[in-house]
Amino acid sequence: MAGISLKGLRKSYGTAHVIKGVDIEIEEGEFCVFVGPSGCGKSTLLRMIAGLEDISGGDLTIDAKRVNDLPPSERGVAMVFQSYAIFPHMTVRENVAFGLTIAGASKEEKEAKVAEAARILQMEHLLDRRPSQLSGGQRQRVAIGRAIVRKPKVFLFDEPLSNLDAALRMDMRMEIGKLHHQLGATMIYVTHDQVEAMTLADKIVVLKEGRVMQIGAPMELYHNPANLFVAGFLGAPSMNFLEVTVQGVTGDKALVSSPVLAPIEVSAKRGPFAPGARAILGLRPQYLSVAEGGQLSGKVALTERLGSETVLDIETADGKSLVAALAQDAVFPIGTPVTLRFDAEKAHLFQPEETASQPH
Amino acid sequence: MASKFTRSNRTGFLMAGPAVFLIGCFVILPFLFAIAFSFTNQRLMSPNPTEWVGLSNYEALLGLGTLTLEPEKDATGAVVMEDGEPKFPATRSFTRGNPDYPQLAGMREWFSFDHGGSRTFVLARDVVFMTAVVNTFLFVIIVAPVQAGIALGLALLINQRLRGINVFRAIYFMPVVVSIVVVSLLWRLIYDGQSGLLNNLLSAVSFGMIPQIDWLGNPDTALGAIIGMSIWQAVGFHMVIWLSGLQTISPTLYEAAAIEGASKTQVFRYITWPGLRNTAVLILIVITMQAFGLFAQIDVMTNGGPLDSTQTIVFQAVERGYVKKDISGGSAISVVLFVIVLSISLIQRWLTREKS
Numbered sequence: 116m117a118g119i120s121l122k123g124l125r126k127s128y129g130t131a132h133v134i135k136g137v138d139i140e141i142e143e144g145e146f147c148v149f150v151g152p153s154g155c156g157k158s159t160l161l162r163m164i165a166g167l168e169d170i171s172g173g174d175l176t177i178d179a180k181r182v183n184d185l186p187p188s189e190r191g192v193a194m195v196f197q198s199y200a201i202f203p204h205m206t207v208r209e210n211v212a213f214g215l216t217i218a219g220a221s222k223e224e225k226e227a228k229v230a231e232a233a234r235i236l237q238m239e240h241l242l243d244r245r246p247s248q249l250s251g252g253q254r255q256r257v258a259i260g261r262a263i264v265r266k267p268k269v270f271l272f273d274e275p276l277s278n279l280d281a282a283l284r285m286d287m288r289m290e291i292g293k294l295h296h297q298l299g300a301t302m303i304y305v306t307h308d309q310v311e312a313m314t315l316a317d318k319i320v321v322l323k324e325g326r327v328m329q330i331g332a333p334m335e336l337y338h339n340p341a342n343l344f345v346a347g348f349l350g351a352p353s354m355n356f357l358e359v360t361v362q363g364v365t366g367d368k369a370l371v372s373s374p375v376l377a378p379i380e381v382s383a384k385r386g387p388f389a390p391g392a393r394a395i396l397g398l399r400p401q402y403l404s405v406a407e408g409g410q411l412s413g414k415v416a417l418t419e420r421l422g423s424e425t426v427l428d429i430e431t432a433d434g435k436s437l438v439a440a441l442a443q444d445a446v447f448p449i450g451t452p453v454t455l456r457f458d459a460e461k462a463h464l465f466q467p468e469e470t471a472s473q474p475h
Numbered sequence: 476m477a478s479k480f481t482r483s484n485r486t487g488f489l490m491a492g493p494a495v496f497l498i499g500c501f502v503i504l505p506f507l508f509a510i511a512f513s514f515t516n517q518r519l520m521s522p523n524p525t526e527w528v529g530l531s532n533y534e535a536l537l538g539l540g541t542l543t544l545e546p547e548k549d550a551t552g553a554v555v556m557e558d559g560e561p562k563f564p565a566t567r568s569f570t571r572g573n574p575d576y577p578q579l580a581g582m583r584e585w586f587s588f589d590h591g592g593s594r595t596f597v598l599a600r601d602v603v604f605m606t607a608v609v610n611t612f613l614f615v616i617i618v619a620p621v622q623a624g625i626a627l628g629l630a631l632l633i634n635q636r637l638r639g640i641n642v643f644r645a646i647y648f649m650p651v652v653v654s655i656v657v658v659s660l661l662w663r664l665i666y667d668g669q670s671g672l673l674n675n676l677l678s679a680v681s682f683g684m685i686p687q688i689d690w691l692g693n694p695d696t697a698l699g700a701i702i703g704m705s706i707w708q709a710v711g712f713h714m715v716i717w718l719s720g721l722q723t724i725s726p727t728l729y730e731a732a733a734i735e736g737a738s739k740t741q742v743f744r745y746i747t748w749p750g751l752r753n754t755a756v757l758i759l760i761v762i763t764m765q766a767f768g769l770f771a772q773i774d775v776m777t778n779g780g781p782l783d784s785t786q787t788i789v790f791q792a793v794e795r796g797y798v799k800k801d802i803s804g805g806s807a808i809s810v811v812l813f814v815i816v817l818s819i820s821l822i823q824r825w826l827t828r829e830k831s
Binding site: 165166167186187188189192193194196198200201202203204205213214216217218261265 | 725727728730731732733734735736737738741745746749750752
């Protein structure tokens with residue numbers, strides 16, 4: 116088990132710069148999730164750590180040792196692939212023991228380690244089957260089994276659950292979480308699914324176009340996003356963004372307003388904001404409630420009742436759309452005029468020049 | 476009133492019709508004719524009516540016999556020596572009009588071996604055909620593994636991402652596109668005994684130490700020369716089949732192996748080779764079948780000679796059927812070849828079956 120440090124890591128294919136200087140510190144035993152939209156470089160970054168991609172610049176250290184130029188097998192990492200990458204002509208037992216076979220381990224050692232891995236992953240009954248006789252979830256277990264027999268310092272997961280159906284994905288997600296507690300190993304996990312990121316991670320790294328947008332604990336990122344991209348990327352339904360004008364600044368507070376929003380004073384810590392300038396006000400749908408005399412008003416355009424919550428799509432007077440997630444199972448006929456209230460403490464004010472990405 | 480099902484069936488049959496007709500005319504009918512002719516005395520052109528002769532064509536082809544003889548002894552009981560070797564009675568005296576050995580009548584010596592002072596002669600009714608069978612098997616046994624192996628090696632080489640790799644792919648594939656007759660003509664020049672390319676090349680690299688060899692004119696080298704040229708000609712074809720097999724192996728398997736620390740040989744042993752299993756079966760069967768059909772090279776380069784050292788089964792079938800106008804004899808050879816190839820393919824299928 117070991118800590119990993121990425122310092123100014125870069126990757127270029129010719130003139131195309133895919134990873135543009137990434138700095139991340141991952142503590143020993145930490146579960147770190149790289150998350151971001153497709154093409155943000157998260158898988159490339161993982162493959163650079165694994166040694167499957169060359170590093171164009173910067174330093175990668177595992178366990179305080181620079182490993183930039185070491186082949187994958189000498190970095191002490193194990194990897195679980197999205198496509199499982201289990202060998203189709205070998206039984207589960209042979210697959211799990213593959214790394215040991217390569218290293219020339221004795222038969223007894225292989226037996227013992229395979230048995231232990233099978234016990235941890237509860238797949239003793241699958242050991243003599245062939246991959247073609249396994250379901251997707253079982254195959255993923257085999258791939259994880261192959262990773263754990265070698266007792267690597269670091270586990271790398273490359274979107275391991277993307278090929279599974281929704282129910283299985285949730286089960287396996289929990290399994291991986293438990294596995295982390297059981298093994299206590301350092302794990303790096305790549306996903307585009309924010310739910311996986313939020314539930315599994317000790318530390319989330321949000322990436323966009325080869326750059327780190329923010330690093331932090333899941334709740335820190337959720338409650339205190341550093342920029343519009345992180346704010347829009349995490350949370351479902353995603354955050355509402357309102358264009359506002361700054362009326363005045365006092366200390367770390369700013370007074371903002373818009374044609375649909377009465378003046379309100381919010382935190383201006385992502386400043387500086389100048390009076391008269393444009394800004395973006397971010398409001399999580401969960402912190403909007405339907406109440407008399409709220410700060411925002413509009414008409415219900417769509418109601419989605421999910422059981423645990425009701426999602427309202429509200430059209431404001433200037434034709435923009437706002438989403439509110441209400442905890443109660445309420446019925447609002449389409450066209451009903453409503454006013455929405457929010458707590459100024461829970462609102463986030465962002466600089467407008469930060470380009471808001473399309474939340475997925 | 477026809478239902479929709481039968482109507483659409485009729486369209487299907489109509490579309491398949493031309494192909495079925497052509498295959499019937501030129502593959503299935505000749506195949507059946509060959510089997511039928513092989514039991515008759517049919518000739519290509521003959522005023523006599525065709526007669527049913529049963530298995531006599533096969534007997535004439537495959538008839539074998541053995542004869543064990545003691546060396547000749549003189550009046551004192553000592554073995555008669557001739558050129559330093561014991562003298563044996565002529566086999567002729569047993570195979571020509573000897574009423575004590577009717578089963579050997581008309582046979583000729585194929586080969587012989589000594590044991591404990593006596594000598595056993597293996598006699599064949601058709602020695603040339605036996606030579607052809609041996610040559611063909613020799614050809615197959617050498618060409619199948621060597622050609623498959625070289626093709627796999629080339630496929631592994633050209634399966635890399637390198638600049639200009641397509642040029643190499645094209646070069647290796649080129650001989651396949653050229654007609655075998657043209658290739659054979661060119662190689663006749665290469666193998667020429669006086670000023671052939673191969674002789675010049677060998678003499679240049681050995682500074683004249685290697686003498687000029689008439690590759691196709693020498694019974695010891697002729698078959699080898701044809702084997703070498705045949706391997707070169709078709710290796711590109713099998714290389715492409717191997718390549719397609721290689722490219723079906725998922726690159727993540729190689730990445731997984733790299734992370735586990737597998738060496739190049741381990742990667743080949745545990746990932747590449749098992750992944751090529753089906754391709755290997757296909758290639759083995761295809762090469763075997765093609766090799767058994769060896770004809771064009773022989774026809775162009777040696778005509779079966781010198782001294783029958785390059786006779787092959789198909790060459791014999793054509794020679795007998797069309798040159799000697801003995802269609803029934805030629806048909807019998809084709810049927811024998813068919814049985815041989817079929818049995819070998821079935822054995823290969825069985826040996827390489829998926830063991831579960």
